[in-house]
Amino acid sequence: MILKIVVLAKQVPDTRNVGKDAMTPEGTVNRSALPAIFxxxxxxxxxxxxxLKDLNPGSTVTMLTMGPPRxxxxxxxxxxxxxxxxxxxTDRAFAGADTLATSYALATAIKKIGQPDIIIGGRQAIDGDTAQVGPQVAEKLGLTQITYAEEILKCENGRITVRRHIDGGVETVEGPLPIVITVNGSAAPCRPRNAKLVMKYKKALVPLEMPAEGLPYAEEYKNKPYLTLNQWSTADIDADLQQCGLSGSPTKVKSVENIVFQAKESKTLTASDQDIDNLMKELLANHTIG
Amino acid sequence: MNNVFVYCEIEGTKVAEVSQELLTKGRKLANQLGVSLEAICAGYNIKGKVESQVLPFGVDKLHLFDAEGLFPYTSKPHTSILVNLFKQEKPQICLMGATVIGRDLGPRVSSALTSGLTADCTALEIGPHDDKKAGVHYDNLLYQIRPAFGGNIVATIVNPEHRPQMATVRSGVMKMEVLDPNYKGEVIVHDVAKFVPDTDYVVKVIERHVEAAKNNLKGAPIIVAGGYGVGSREGFGLLYDLAKELHAEVGASRAAVDAGFCEHDMQIGQTGVTVRPKVYIACGISGAIQHIAGMKESGIIISVNSDPNAPINTIADYVITGTVEEVLPKMIKYYKANSK
Structure with missing residues (x-):
C-alpha cells in the first residue's frame, strides 16, 4: 500500500561528548561549544x-523538525x-517550549501537512531524555501509539505489526493506521548518505538561510524548486500562540545548578602490588568485604 | 480532591517495586501536604491480589480497574482510565515509574490534561515558588528535580498553574518502606466500561516475552561496575572475575552500555537503576553526573581509573590510579591471599 510517512527529528547538542568547555564558569551551558547533531x-x-518506503513503492517520507534556521x-x-x-x-514564538508546547507545534504542523499514515520518530532526544514528545503528539492527533519500537515487521491492509522493547523483554504488537511510532536505539542503524542525493540536495536551503543580498546562483534555485526547503512559522500553521513556546509550557524551570558533590577525603593509591595488597588487607580487616 | 496519586504498574498480578517505592514517597509527600494518598491499579484478574501489595504503604484509597484488555498494558485504555479518573478526582500530584509503561502513559495523560510532566526525577520535594515576572507567590509546589543536559546540570522544575503535577521516577531512586502491614485503606472497584470506550482497545499484543531480571543490582551489597575505560566486552570478563570472588554483582555506566560492552539492564545511573551497595568498585568510569546520581549513596566507593583527575575520584573513598587490566587481577590476587 502507498504510505504517507512523516519522520519527526530533532537537532540536538551532542551531550555524549561533553568537553571541559561545555559549561561556562557561571554554570550555564555553553551551547556553542557543543556540536549540533542529528x-x-x-x-x-x-x-x-x-x-517502509522501499517495500511500498510510491510511498513518501517527509521530514519534520523544529528549531533555529540551522x-x-x-x-x-x-x-x-x-x-x-x-x-x-522556525519562529521565535516556538522558543522555550517544553515537551507539551513542542508536541502542540508538531501536531499542528502535521495537520497542516495532511494526516499521514505513519508518524515516526526516535524514542527520545539526548538533550532531554524525556521520551514525551512522541506520545504527546499521538494524543494531540487522537492516534494510538507504539513506543520503544525495535523493528516494523509488517505493514499491510491498514495495520502495522511492530516488535518493541518492554521492561525485561520484548513484545510484538499490532495496531491500526494511522499511528505514531517511536523507535528505540536498539533498532537497525540508519543507512549512509546516498552520493547522488547529496549532489542533488547539498545546496538546498530554507529561506532564512539565504543571504539577504541574494544567492550567487539565483537562477539555479529558480529552476530547481526542490532546492528551496519548506519553512513554516507559527502563522503558517495557524498555531495558537498561547499554546506555543514558553507560554504553552506548563513546566517552568525554577532553578538550574551545577552539581557539586560533597568531595570526600580520599585515599590515593597506585597500582603497585604493595598498595593493593594493603588495600585488600584493610577492607578485609574492617569487614567491608569478605 | 487535591490528593497525591500513584499509578501502580502491574505484571500479571504483581505490583512493580518501583510503584511501591513511589507509594512510600507519595505517603511522605501527602503527609507534608496534609492530604490523602491514593493509588490506581489497572489489570486483569487483579482483584483480591493487589490490595495487600499496595495498602500497607499507607494508601488511603485504592482505585481498582479489573477487566480483560487491561493486561497486557496498551496505551489508550490506561490513558482513558487516568484521564477520566483525574477529571473527577482532581489530584494535585501524580507519580509513576519511569519505566517503559510509565514513559508511554505519562506523556499521553499530561497531553490530554494539559498538565506538566517531568521525566526521570531523582528527587521530589515540596516548597514555595515565586514567579517574579508575574508577581505571583505559590506555596506547596512539587519540586521535580532531575539532571538535565546530558547530566551536566541539575534542574528544579515546577508546574505552578497546571494540575496534576506529574513526575516519573526510575526504579531504585526512592526507598521502599511498608508503613503499616494492616493499614486500613478504602478499595473502590470501578466499572471499567464507564472509563474506557470500546474503541480504545485497538492495539493487540500478539506475543510477549518477559524474563525476570538477570541481575540483582538493586539488592547487591557489593557492585563492580565498568565504564567506557574497560575498553571492550572482553574487558568486562575481569569485572566478572572480581565479582565472583567478592560475591558481587556487575553493573555498568551508560557509556559502556552504549558502546555495546554489556547488556542494557546493567546500566547504573539516572537513566538506569539507582543502587546503594555497601561497596561500589568503579572500574574505568569517569563519573558523568548521571552516573553519580545513581550510585552516590554507596557506602564505600573505590575508583580504579588511569586518569587521576576523573570526576568520580572526588566522591571516592579510595582512588587507585591505574588501568583496569593492571589493577583488577591484583585485587583478585590479594583478596584471595588475604582472605584465607
Whole structure:
C-alpha cells in the first residue's frame, strides 16, 4: 500500500561528548561549544521509514523538525538518505517550549501537512531524555501509539505489526493506521548518505538561510524548486500562540545548578602490588568485604 | 480532591517495586501536604491480589480497574482510565515509574490534561515558588528535580498553574518502606466500561516475552561496575572475575552500555537503576553526573581509573590510579591471599 510517512527529528547538542568547555564558569551551558547533531534515535526512526518506503513503492517520507534556521540540516540529512521532502518549523514564538508546547507545534504542523499514515520518530532526544514528545503528539492527533519500537515487521491492509522493547523483554504488537511510532536505539542503524542525493540536495536551503543580498546562483534555485526547503512559522500553521513556546509550557524551570558533590577525603593509591595488597588487607580487616 | 496519586504498574498480578517505592514517597509527600494518598491499579484478574501489595504503604484509597484488555498494558485504555479518573478526582500530584509503561502513559495523560510532566526525577520535594515576572507567590509546589543536559546540570522544575503535577521516577531512586502491614485503606472497584470506550482497545499484543531480571543490582551489597575505560566486552570478563570472588554483582555506566560492552539492564545511573551497595568498585568510569546520581549513596566507593583527575575520584573513598587490566587481577590476587 502507498504510505504517507512523516519522520519527526530533532537537532540536538551532542551531550555524549561533553568537553571541559561545555559549561561556562557561571554554570550555564555553553551551547556553542557543543556540536549540533542529528538526534541518534531519530536516525533509527528514519531508517524504519525508509524501509517502509522501499517495500511500498510510491510511498513518501517527509521530514519534520523544529528549531533555529540551522536545524534545516536535519531536513538535508534526511534528503541525503532518501526522504522526499521536509518542513522546518522556525519562529521565535516556538522558543522555550517544553515537551507539551513542542508536541502542540508538531501536531499542528502535521495537520497542516495532511494526516499521514505513519508518524515516526526516535524514542527520545539526548538533550532531554524525556521520551514525551512522541506520545504527546499521538494524543494531540487522537492516534494510538507504539513506543520503544525495535523493528516494523509488517505493514499491510491498514495495520502495522511492530516488535518493541518492554521492561525485561520484548513484545510484538499490532495496531491500526494511522499511528505514531517511536523507535528505540536498539533498532537497525540508519543507512549512509546516498552520493547522488547529496549532489542533488547539498545546496538546498530554507529561506532564512539565504543571504539577504541574494544567492550567487539565483537562477539555479529558480529552476530547481526542490532546492528551496519548506519553512513554516507559527502563522503558517495557524498555531495558537498561547499554546506555543514558553507560554504553552506548563513546566517552568525554577532553578538550574551545577552539581557539586560533597568531595570526600580520599585515599590515593597506585597500582603497585604493595598498595593493593594493603588495600585488600584493610577492607578485609574492617569487614567491608569478605 | 487535591490528593497525591500513584499509578501502580502491574505484571500479571504483581505490583512493580518501583510503584511501591513511589507509594512510600507519595505517603511522605501527602503527609507534608496534609492530604490523602491514593493509588490506581489497572489489570486483569487483579482483584483480591493487589490490595495487600499496595495498602500497607499507607494508601488511603485504592482505585481498582479489573477487566480483560487491561493486561497486557496498551496505551489508550490506561490513558482513558487516568484521564477520566483525574477529571473527577482532581489530584494535585501524580507519580509513576519511569519505566517503559510509565514513559508511554505519562506523556499521553499530561497531553490530554494539559498538565506538566517531568521525566526521570531523582528527587521530589515540596516548597514555595515565586514567579517574579508575574508577581505571583505559590506555596506547596512539587519540586521535580532531575539532571538535565546530558547530566551536566541539575534542574528544579515546577508546574505552578497546571494540575496534576506529574513526575516519573526510575526504579531504585526512592526507598521502599511498608508503613503499616494492616493499614486500613478504602478499595473502590470501578466499572471499567464507564472509563474506557470500546474503541480504545485497538492495539493487540500478539506475543510477549518477559524474563525476570538477570541481575540483582538493586539488592547487591557489593557492585563492580565498568565504564567506557574497560575498553571492550572482553574487558568486562575481569569485572566478572572480581565479582565472583567478592560475591558481587556487575553493573555498568551508560557509556559502556552504549558502546555495546554489556547488556542494557546493567546500566547504573539516572537513566538506569539507582543502587546503594555497601561497596561500589568503579572500574574505568569517569563519573558523568548521571552516573553519580545513581550510585552516590554507596557506602564505600573505590575508583580504579588511569586518569587521576576523573570526576568520580572526588566522591571516592579510595582512588587507585591505574588501568583496569593492571589493577583488577591484583585485587583478585590479594583478596584471595588475604582472605584465607
Amino acid at each position: 538526534n541518534p534515535e531519530d536516525l533509527n526512526a528514519l531508517e524504519q521509514a525508509l524501509r 536545524a534545516a540540516d536535519i531536513i538535508r540529512e534526511g534528503l541525503f538518505r532518501g526522504a522526499d521532502n521536509g518542513y522546518l518549523l
